[in-house]
Amino acid sequence: MRVREGFTAVARYPIGIGLVVLVLFLLDRSLPGFWLTLFLLFGINTILAVSLNITNGWANLFSIGHGGIMLAGGYAAALFTLPVFFKVDIIGLHLPGWILNVQIPFLPALLLGGVVGSIVGILLALPALRLRGIYFILVTLGFNLIMVSIAENLPNYTNGAMGLRQFPLYTNVWWVWGIAFLVIYIALRLRKSYIGRAFIAIGRDQELAEHMGINLLKYKIYAFGLSTFFTAIGGILWVHLILNLFPNAFSLALVFHVVTMIVIGGMGSVSGAVIGAAIITGFTEVLAPIEEGFQVFGVQVPHLFGLTTLLLAVVLILILILRPQGIMGEGEFSLQGLRKRLSRSKAE
Amino acid sequence: MTYFIQQMLNGVCWGSILAMLGAGYTMTFGIIGLVNFAHGEIFMAGAFAAYFALHVAGLPFGVAAVLGILGAIAIGLLVERIAFRPVRGSGMITLFITSFAASIGIRTLFVMLFTDRAKPFSMPAFLKGAYLIGDLFIFKKTIAVVIVLVVVGALLMYLVKKTKTGIAMRAMSYDSETAQSMGINTEKIIIITFIIASALAGVAAIMWGVSYGRIRSSMGMMPVVDAFIASVIGGLGNVFGAIVGGLILGIGETLFVAYLPPELIGLRTLFVWIVLFIIIIVKPSGLFRANVK
Amino acid sequence: MPGDNNQRETGPILKIEGLNKSFGGLQAVLDFSLSLETGELKGLIGPNGAGKTTVFHLITGFHKPNSGRVVFKGINITAQSPNRVTKLGIARTFQKIRMLENIKVIDAMKTAFYLQKPYNVLDVLFQTPKYGREERQLEEKALEFLTFFGIAHLANDLGSDLPYGLQRRVGIARALALSPELLLLDEPTSGLNTVETDELVEIILEIKDKFGLSIILVEHDMRVIMDKGICDSIVVMHQGAVITEGTCEELQEDERVIEAYLGAGVA
Numbered sequence: 001m002r003v004r005e006g007f008t009a010v011a012r013y014p015i016g017i018g019l020v021v022l023v024l025f026l027l028d029r030s031l032p033g034f035w036l037t038l039f040l041l042f043g044i045n046t047i048l049a050v051s052l053n054i055t056n057g058w059a060n061l062f063s064i065g066h067g068g069i070m071l072a073g074g075y076a077a078a079l080f081t082l083p084v085f086f087k088v089d090i091i092g093l094h095l096p097g098w099i100l101n102v103q104i105p106f107l108p109a110l111l112l113g114g115v116v117g118s119i120v121g122i123l124l125a126l127p128a129l130r131l132r133g134i135y136f137i138l139v140t141l142g143f144n145l146i147m148v149s150i151a152e153n154l155p156n157y158t159n160g161a162m163g164l165r166q167f168p169l170y171t172n173v174w175w176v177w178g179i180a181f182l183v184i185y186i187a188l189r190l191r192k193s194y195i196g197r198a199f200i201a202i203g204r205d206q207e208l209a210e211h212m213g214i215n216l217l218k219y220k221i222y223a224f225g226l227s228t229f230f231t232a233i234g235g236i237l238w239v240h241l242i243l244n245l246f247p248n249a250f251s252l253a254l255v256f257h258v259v260t261m262i263v264i265g266g267m268g269s270v271s272g273a274v275i276g277a278a279i280i281t282g283f284t285e286v287l288a289p290i291e292e293g294f295q296v297f298g299v300q301v302p303h304l305f306g307l308t309t310l311l312l313a314v315v316l317i318l319i320l321i322l323r324p325q326g327i328m329g330e331g332e333f334s335l336q337g338l339r340k341r342l343s344r345s346k347a348e
Numbered sequence: 349m350t351y352f353i354q355q356m357l358n359g360v361c362w363g364s365i366l367a368m369l370g371a372g373y374t375m376t377f378g379i380i381g382l383v384n385f386a387h388g389e390i391f392m393a394g395a396f397a398a399y400f401a402l403h404v405a406g407l408p409f410g411v412a413a414v415l416g417i418l419g420a421i422a423i424g425l426l427v428e429r430i431a432f433r434p435v436r437g438s439g440m441i442t443l444f445i446t447s448f449a450a451s452i453g454i455r456t457l458f459v460m461l462f463t464d465r466a467k468p469f470s471m472p473a474f475l476k477g478a479y480l481i482g483d484l485f486i487f488k489k490t491i492a493v494v495i496v497l498v499v500v501g502a503l504l505m506y507l508v509k510k511t512k513t514g515i516a517m518r519a520m521s522y523d524s525e526t527a528q529s530m531g532i533n534t535e536k537i538i539i540i541t542f543i544i545a546s547a548l549a550g551v552a553a554i555m556w557g558v559s560y561g562r563i564r565s566s567m568g569m570m571p572v573v574d575a576f577i578a579s580v581i582g583g584l585g586n587v588f589g590a591i592v593g594g595l596i597l598g599i600g601e602t603l604f605v606a607y608l609p610p611e612l613i614g615l616r617t618l619f620v621w622i623v624l625f626i627i628i629i630v631k632p633s634g635l636f637r638a639n640v641k
Numbered sequence: 642m643p644g645d646n647n648q649r650e651t652g653p654i655l656k657i658e659g660l661n662k663s664f665g666g667l668q669a670v671l672d673f674s675l676s677l678e679t680g681e682l683k684g685l686i687g688p689n690g691a692g693k694t695t696v697f698h699l700i701t702g703f704h705k706p707n708s709g710r711v712v713f714k715g716i717n718i719t720a721q722s723p724n725r726v727t728k729l730g731i732a733r734t735f736q737k738i739r740m741l742e743n744i745k746v747i748d749a750m751k752t753a754f755y756l757q758k759p760y761n762v763l764d765v766l767f768q769t770p771k772y773g774r775e776e777r778q779l780e781e782k783a784l785e786f787l788t789f790f791g792i793a794h795l796a797n798d799l800g801s802d803l804p805y806g807l808q809r810r811v812g813i814a815r816a817l818a819l820s821p822e823l824l825l826l827d828e829p830t831s832g833l834n835t836v837e838t839d840e841l842v843e844i845i846l847e848i849k850d851k852f853g854l855s856i857i858l859v860e861h862d863m864r865v866i867m868d869k870g871i872c873d874s875i876v877v878m879h880q881g882a883v884i885t886e887g888t889c890e891e892l893q894e895d896e897r898v899i900e901a902y903l904g905a906g907v908a
Binding site for chain 1: 701703722723724727728732733735739741742743744748751752753754755756757758760762765766768772776815819
Binding site: 060062064127130131133134135137138139141142145146149150152153252253256259260263304305306307309310312313314316317320321324 | 377383430431434435438440441442444445446448449450452453456457459460570573576577580612613614615617618620621624625628629632
């Protein structure tokens with residue numbers, strides 16, 4: 001594949017960005033509430049899946065502790081975005097005044113939460129990176145359980161299992177999709193550079209990567225830091241969309257959903273992660289009314305909480321049996337590739 | 349001092365449950381290389397089977413216990429069939445994801461069918477009551493649990509060390525291809541391993557019911573993680589190690605909680621993870637040699 | 642970079658002194674010493690299990706020795722991590738071919754150019770002209786290497802799909818991409834037929850001249866080294882220790898060598 005001349009590449013961006021902005025603007029204006037929320041959830045899931053793919057798909061650091069990262073980032077941001085009266089008068093958190101008495105805008109809160117997520121992620125990674133395979137998975141799993149447990153059991157700082165409410169509605173199309181495009185862009189660009197190649201080399205054959213001069217620890221920390229930064233931001237966007245924060249919402253079940261996205265899309269593929277996010281978001285929302293029970297011709301169908309999770313489990317197992325490489329394999333979606341494939345099928 | 353010993357005795361029940369679960373876990377890992385995340389749901393299914401036999405069908409405790417173990421075996425074989433066999437040999441992470449999915453799927457199904465509310469699990473009359481020695485209460489159920497642990501543990505060690513099946517298992521745990529070329533029927537050994545591991549989970553389920561008097565759909569979630577840690581402590585793949593590891597962890601956790609200030613009681617889950625981190629950093633191979641011994 | 646040092650270095654490029662390594666109770670390498678002159682091609686032979694590959698592991702720092710020293714270009718590299726050692730200019734190939742799963746040959750080559758890092762992360766994110774230029778150059782250089790090894794036409798195939806002999810070539814091309822001064826070849830001809838072996842020996846001699854390499858060549862098949870006579874000198878290992886060193890002609894007369902091989906063969 002040809003790498004394009006840098007100048008033309010730069011010139012292409014304004015047009016592309018302009019088109020995206022226009023489409024987002026139209027969607028924002030025209031979509032009815034339900035569909036808009038769905039579109040936002042899709043964007044958030046995209047952020048989560050693409051960033052999880054950096055560790056789990058590329059660097060083969062299979063983490064199921066990203067829920068704990070979202071929790072850490074989510075709380076860090078929430079403590080600053082919640083209205084002061086809620087923090088002080090309603091739930092009475094025992095926190096220093098410089099946290100209690102301020103309410104900050106979304107951008108600094110996102111950055112703060114992202115950085116906190118990244119720091120927590122790297123702190124988790126440092127001991128965990130000594131481990132391989134199942135031990136690594138186990139430690140990340142434990143991390144998730146611990147984070148939820150801590151959040152639930154320190155009511156003075158987190159309001160415990162009661163969770164937090166009264167969030168300002170910060171999340172909108174611009175934040176969600178702006179960040180989603182950013183993370184997709186970063187991932188795709190990195191993949192075509194020595195950095196992404198180093199991640200993937202580590203994922204495939206750690207020993208060989210080391211003998212290519214790649215500093216394993218450094219790159220594992222890069223991968224983890226980048227992945228957890230955007231994962232935390234995804235968590236914050238989610239909290240400020242559904243407007244509540246319960247520790248239990250970040251349990252393994254959530255991680256399970258994101259893992260399913262990248263497995264369906266194809267572990268290692270950025271476009272696969274986006275496709276997986278779209279499928280799972282749609283799937284979840286279609287099933288939501290069934291889960292909550294509904295009426296058909298006057299007959300009340302009872303609620304079936306958990307149906308989505310159950311079906312996802314079945315789908316996940318089926319995919320791993322029937323098409324373990326997922327939809328995209330490790331490839332990326334590209335117009336040139338599509339054109340090539342089309343012209344080939346015509347020629348035959 | 350009495351408080352300490354009393355708490356230790358309480359910890360024995362929990363430790364025995366972890367020992368039984370850990371032994372099954374470690375066998376599936378050691379022999380067929382699968383970290384069976386759904387082990388906790390096999391355990392939970394066993395408890396439900398016993399509960400239905402006991403409270404819905406009104407069967408005697410002995411029969412219910414056997415049915416509980418059979419129920420665990422049935423779910424164990426189901427997990428093998430749907431989540432392990434079709435993806436065999438496709439790498440540790442795939443195996444982990446399928447068993448993770450099976451775990452979440454089965455648990456969710458049970459929650460949907462039976463809700464997650466606690467159900468009573470009454471113990472038979474002969475296990476009720478306690479002996480009072482000095483200031484110490486020694487519950488009859490504790491004695492029963494320990495006896496079962498010793499008997500089942502001894503049977504298991506005998507099976508792994510002395511029988512032909514056990515030797516075949518150990519051969520497989522070193523190298524399944526070589527084992528196959530030596531004429532060992534690996535298919536059969538895999539099934540037998542699943543049956544034994546699930547039966548152990550079933551025993552653990554009965555122990556749980558007797559010890560705590562209630563069961564619920566999500567009961568497999570935490571013990572399975574603790575049991576895995578127990579088997580890491582004992583050296584993954586080492587059955588005896590897992591039993592010892594389970595006891596250490598169960599007793600340790602109970603003592604940890606017993607001496608924790610009440611407002612921090614919810615942090616009990618932290619204990620096992622602190623233990624795990626220490627083990628992994630100090631002695632990742634565990635206390636005993638790995639591989640099925 | 643390291644090229645400048647070459648002129649003032651007069652001593653051996655690699656000097657190993659009294660290396661010991663044991664795994665559990667097993668002594669894998671015992672008091673191993675070796676001295677390699679710049680531009681020399683040294684054979685390291687011995688029966689299976691003599692500890693040859695372990696010596697490589699100890700040089701690149703993949704294993705840490707229990708005692709002893711490894712000095713490369715006057716720098717003590719004992720127990721350094723493999724990535725540091727590689728950066729200093731030592732590349733190795735593996736006896737068991739390691740192909741990155743599901744990766745095209747050309748991309749595997751580009752990965753191997755990791756050390757060059759011709760642009761930084763901002764160039765990547767902002768797609769600067771520098772990034773485009775350097776990335777294109779990387780691709781050209783990768784193709785150049787593949788052409789040299791006669792496998793340019795396979796650039797877009799998956800490495801793991803290639804036949805064995807060609808995978809060996811990719812392995813060596815990948816090592817050369819690290820622009821090493823010292824190349825460690827671990828049984829490069831194992832699994833190859835006679836024709837392929839001859840071709841590969843040719844290639845090794847060619848790259849040695851072209852890139853000005855010093856090479857250590859591990860073999861357990863003594864004929865490859867003896868019959869071809871390509872090595873300047875040969876070290877013979879047995880049970881972790883050096884039993885003798887000399888030229889091809891000297892060793893053919895040496896009874897200890899024959900004994901080591903026959904002894905191992907009988908036992």
